[in-house]
Amino acid sequence: MQEFLEFTLGGISTGMIYAAIALSLVLIWRGTRVLNYAQGGMAMFTTYIALIVINRTGSYWLGFVVALAAGLLLGALLERSVVRPTLRRPPLNAVIVTIGLLIFLEGLAGIIYGGQYRSFPPAYSITGLKAGSVALGISRDGLFTAGAVLAAAALLAVLFRYTPAGLRMRATAFSPDVARLLGVRIGRVLTLGWALAGLLGALAGLLVTPTTFLYPNSMDAIFVLGFTAAVIGGLDSPVGAVVGGLLLGVALSYVGGYLGSDLVEVAGLAALVAVLMLRPSGLFSATSARRV
Amino acid sequence: MTEALAVEDLVAGYSAAPVLDGVSIAVAPGTITAVLGANGAGKTTLLRTISGLGRPRAGQVLLDGAAITARSPEDIARAGIAHVPEGQGVITELTIEENLRVGLLLRERGQRAAALAGTYERFPVLGDRRRRLAATLSGGERQILVIARALLTAPRVLLLDEPSLGLAPKIVAQVMDLVRQLRDDAGLTVLLVEQNARIALAIADQGLVLNLGQVVARADAATLAADEGLRRHYLGF
Numbered sequence: 403m404q405e406f407l408e409f410t411l412g413g414i415s416t417g418m419i420y421a422a423i424a425l426s427l428v429l430i431w432r433g434t435r436v437l438n439y440a441q442g443g444m445a446m447f448t449t450y451i452a453l454i455v456i457n458r459t460g461s462y463w464l465g466f467v468v469a470l471a472a473g474l475l476l477g478a479l480l481e482r483s484v485v486r487p488t489l490r491r492p493p494l495n496a497v498i499v500t501i502g503l504l505i506f507l508e509g510l511a512g513i514i515y516g517g518q519y520r521s522f523p524p525a526y527s528i529t530g531l532k533a534g535s536v537a538l539g540i541s542r543d544g545l546f547t548a549g550a551v552l553a554a555a556a557l558l559a560v561l562f563r564y565t566p567a568g569l570r571m572r573a574t575a576f577s578p579d580v581a582r583l584l585g586v587r588i589g590r591v592l593t594l595g596w597a598l599a600g601l602l603g604a605l606a607g608l609l610v611t612p613t614t615f616l617y618p619n620s621m622d623a624i625f626v627l628g629f630t631a632a633v634i635g636g637l638d639s640p641v642g643a644v645v646g647g648l649l650l651g652v653a654l655s656y657v658g659g660y661l662g663s664d665l666v667e668v669a670g671l672a673a674l675v676a677v678l679m680l681r682p683s684g685l686f687s688a689t690s691a692r693r694v
Numbered sequence: 695m696t697e698a699l700a701v702e703d704l705v706a707g708y709s710a711a712p713v714l715d716g717v718s719i720a721v722a723p724g725t726i727t728a729v730l731g732a733n734g735a736g737k738t739t740l741l742r743t744i745s746g747l748g749r750p751r752a753g754q755v756l757l758d759g760a761a762i763t764a765r766s767p768e769d770i771a772r773a774g775i776a777h778v779p780e781g782q783g784v785i786t787e788l789t790i791e792e793n794l795r796v797g798l799l800l801r802e803r804g805q806r807a808a809a810l811a812g813t814y815e816r817f818p819v820l821g822d823r824r825r826r827l828a829a830t831l832s833g834g835e836r837q838i839l840v841i842a843r844a845l846l847t848a849p850r851v852l853l854l855d856e857p858s859l860g861l862a863p864k865i866v867a868q869v870m871d872l873v874r875q876l877r878d879d880a881g882l883t884v885l886l887v888e889q890n891a892r893i894a895l896a897i898a899d900q901g902l903v904l905n906l907g908q909v910v911a912r913a914d915a916a917t918l919a920a921d922e923g924l925r926r927h928y929l930g931f
Contacts, residue, residue, distance in 0.1 A: 566799055573785055573796045580783040583745060584847060585771035585800040 408539025417651015423628020442625030445607030477600020636684025
């Protein structure tokens with residue numbers, strides 16, 4: 403019973419990281435119907451920026467904020483410069499461009515920072531919390547991780563639901579031509595979507611890297627699991643991204659805890675294959691009715 | 695007087711088989727012009743080219759005398775042309791009010807609340823169900839919604855593509871009545887594309903007939919409606 407509690411809470415905190423990556427993928431997919439394979443690479447890069455700022459200034463939080471801002475800028479910049487020209491072309495072009503971006507960013511990070519593993523500080527203590535003598539399987543940092551992603555998701559929900567910018571984003575996601583005919587400048591909407599996705603990815607990088615070390619490929623495995631979470635939830639559902647992340651995080655935590663940690667990545671990939679075979683539109687897809 | 699909307703020698707589609715082959719139209723302010731013709735005559739392409747969803751290969755589109763040819767759809771909407779596309783364009787994933795609010799994004803913040811209230815007063819069917827998803831509306835209600843949404847952008851010219859499509863005759867009459875009122879009360883300029891020539895000519899000031907991308911007839915509405923040959927060849931009533 404105690405193991406179960408430990409694995410569940412631990413799964414929730416890693417699941418929220420998958421949720422953050424999944425949300426960033428969903429934001430981009432909804433706006434541009436592009437799957438951003440460079441999302442993990444972008445997050446890796448902004449985490450390096452955070453590490454430099456932290457080492458120079460000694461302030462974790464300054465590095466944290468600078469990395470989020472860098473993610474925002476990087477997302478907007480990449481959309482305007484290399485993604486926009488692919489949107490009027492066959493979908494495969496965008497796929498190749500984002501894979502190229504991933505290779506470019508990882509190569510650039512290797513040139514600038516070298517390939518060695520660097521440790522990255524957590525925001526709070528990573529010592530497991532205890533209730534009396536019972537280990538809870540989650541640390542202060544784990545709580546912060548879950549809270550930060552939940553807060554980001556809640557802010558996004560408010561943005562979508564209650565602001566003109568959110569209405570523009572939703573109208574553009576569901577019916578780009580109708581939005582344009584009503585005067586919505588969808589180019590700006592797409593840039594905003596990429597910027598927000600860059601910010602979410604940067605957040606995920608900051609939260610996960612204390613447990614993985616930082617190196618040019620450090621986000622690859624997390625990206626695959628975040629993508630799996632997005633597919634579980636349905637690639638165009640923000641709610642699905644969060645639920646998918648939590649489901650995957652908890653499920654993989656049980657696999658790692660009860661069956662052995664070697665099996666975690668295999669199980670993640672098996673989950674991806676299973677979802678794609680059984681329910682490719684995901685659990686929460688908003689547009690499945692539209693495709694009928 | 696300057697035409698509210700003018701189309702000059704518009705050409706669109708591939709050169710071997712142009713969908714529009716030198717179409718010219720002049721629409722006076724505050725009038726309804728019916729564009730008639732069979733399927734494939736180029737009616738929808740004409741509207742899409744005017745509103746910027748399609749690009750012309752040659753020719754000009756003028757709004758109040760100023761060229762807007764081949765600008766982006768969002769810029770053309772901002773210049774004052776509202777295009778209600780065929781198949782309605784309701785955003786079914788949004789609520790009725792959210793659909794209307796997308797139309798309001800063009801307006802100044804201070805005007806939005808009053809404009810929305812005016813819409814609900816005029817169309818109680820929308821006001822009563824403002825929080826429901828637009829997917830729950832019937833075909834006729836959806837047509838009302840998209841026209842109301844287009845009007846919220848405060849357009850100078852309204853482009854309507856087949857508003858009668860798929861609607862029961864009684865609902866069609868209501869929609870056409872609405873279009874007539876918009877001209878009579880608000881002085882709106884309307885370009886009305888219809889396959890149903892009889893109902894379109896009943897409210898239009900002038901009409902023209904498209905066939906294979908060319909204008910084969912143009913006259914005032916009463917003259918077109920009375921022309922036996924045209925009716926038999928192109929209009930089917």
